[in-house]
Amino acid sequence: MNLMSLLVLSTILTIAIFMINLLMQSKPDMNKLSPYECGFDPFGSARSPMSIQFFLVAILFILFDLEIALLLPIPWSINTNSPNSTLTLAMTLIIVLTLGLLYEWLQGGLEWAE
Template sequence: MNLMSMLIFSFILALALFIINLFMPNKPDINKLSPYECGFDPFADARTPMSIQFFLVAILFILFDLEIALLLPIPWSMNTNPPNMTMSMTTALLVLLTLGLAYEWSQGGLEWAE
């Protein structure tokens, strides 16, 4: 199967699933509309606003978790690319992330109490 036929097949399949979804009946009931908390009744309203600091810390965690994933292949890159280029790219990545963390810290995004 060549690339064009796979693209056409994927588009037709996605379009067919979308059309089927449009004509399916929507029957909400009390169980579908209630928030699920491990089988227990909810303790509070599920739509209460959360603190923005929680989201900032979560985004920072994901960002630095991805940094580790980007830094893991460096030893293999040292064997295939010139070491100067590998080290300069690694240093650029670390400097960029450090500047972003410093900016976040200076703006008070890591402070829990205001």
């Protein structure tokens, strides 16, 4: 497939998706018209207590998201450094995070119903 046919195909696909979007009927309901989609009442009290489990799951998500960012350079590090030291450090990071998650799980920190 050469460049010209790729450009023509992508242009046709873009125009088709745009036309489908224009032809679709929008049926807004109360939830779609709400200014917030986070599940909280926007007109309620701003001082209402939040669930600790919500924050715990959010922090765990951020922690494991950062773990992926720390593990991404491993293939490049294996080529430049000793593969044994790179894999030892990577496995140490994974084991520490797994043990922390296991500890949190066994302590009941991930339970929603109390």
